[in-house]
Structure formats: structure tokens, C-alpha cells
Amino acid sequence: MKGLGALESQVMAVLWESADALSVHDLVAGLGTDERVPAYTTVLTVVTHLWEKGWVRREKVGRSYRYRPSRTRAEATTDLLREILDESPDAPAVLLHLARTASAREVEALRRGLSGGGSTA
Structure with a gap:
């Protein structure tokens, strides 16, 4: 999608396919369909950038965040x-x-x- 990098687009696809807010662990698991699974810290950085860009909302649950798309x-x-x-x-x-x-x-x-x-x- 224009304005997003390849991994950002993949993360957004996982979020759009989910009815629930997802943790970084959930996102890593959702991205794990390819032979190369991105590291937790990489996905954390990507989803933080998506939040900064306004693509996702986040809510604090315990000590971590759960993410959902800010729009369909x-x-x-x-x-x-x-x-x-x-x-x-x-x-x-x-x-x-x-x-x-x-x-x-x-x-x-x-x-x-x-x-x-x-x-x-």
C-alpha cells in the first residue's frame, strides 16, 4: 500500500484480518506464514511506526499494548x-x-x- 513499507503492509493486513486487537506476539505469529519470520523487536518497531503515522490505535493491556487499525x-x-x-x-x-x-x-x-x-x- 502506498506510504507503507513491505513489512508495514504485511502487519496492516494481519490487523485488518483480525476482529480483535493484537499484541506484538500475535502479530509475529500472524506474520509467521513465510519461511522467514520477523523478530519480535522488528515487529515492535514497525507497529510503533504505524502508530506514530496514525495507521493503528493502541491500548495498554497489562504491561504491553494491543493494536488495531485506525480505519478499515x-x-x-x-x-x-x-x-x-x-x-x-x-x-x-x-x-x-x-x-x-x-x-x-x-x-x-x-x-x-x-x-x-x-x-x-
Whole structure:
């Protein structure tokens, strides 16, 4: 995801997939699907940076913190798309190109959203 490093993106993916706030130990376990598992201290540093950047919230539980995303994956993606459009010299052309390349499911979700009808999930 734009604005995030590779490990930051992986940590955010684990957090978005969880309904609960996660400890650093939980995050390390969630990242342990690859052959190379990051060290506890590395994940602690990454999640601290995510907190400083506003990507996660943290709550103190005992002597450690539990982390959860500060916004949904859809909200974060929307913010990034908005940033891209704001930086574009021709945002309408970008939107039209995106609409032309959208799948039928995505076009239907746009129609529902623009007509005020229900969720796009």
C-alpha cells in the first residue's frame, strides 16, 4: 500500500484480518506464514511506526499494548485513491479510465453507491 513499507503492509493486513486487537506476539505469529519470520523487536518497531503515522490505535493491556487499525482497509484505500486524484492534473480523466477498466461487479457497486443504495461489500 502506498506510504507503507513491505513489512508495514504485511502487519496492516494481519490487523485488518483480525476482529480483535493484537499484541506484538500475535502479530509475529500472524506474520509467521513465510519461511522467514520477523523478530519480535522488528515487529515492535514497525507497529510503533504505524502508530506514530496514525495507521493503528493502541491500548495498554497489562504491561504491553494491543493494536488495531485506525480505519478499515476500504477507508485506507479510499484515502490513498483520493490522494492520487488530488495529485493528478486531470482527475476526471483518471476516474473515467478507472471506470472503463472496472469489472462488472465493481461497476454495479458504483451504481448502487451513487444511487444511495446500500453497501458495496
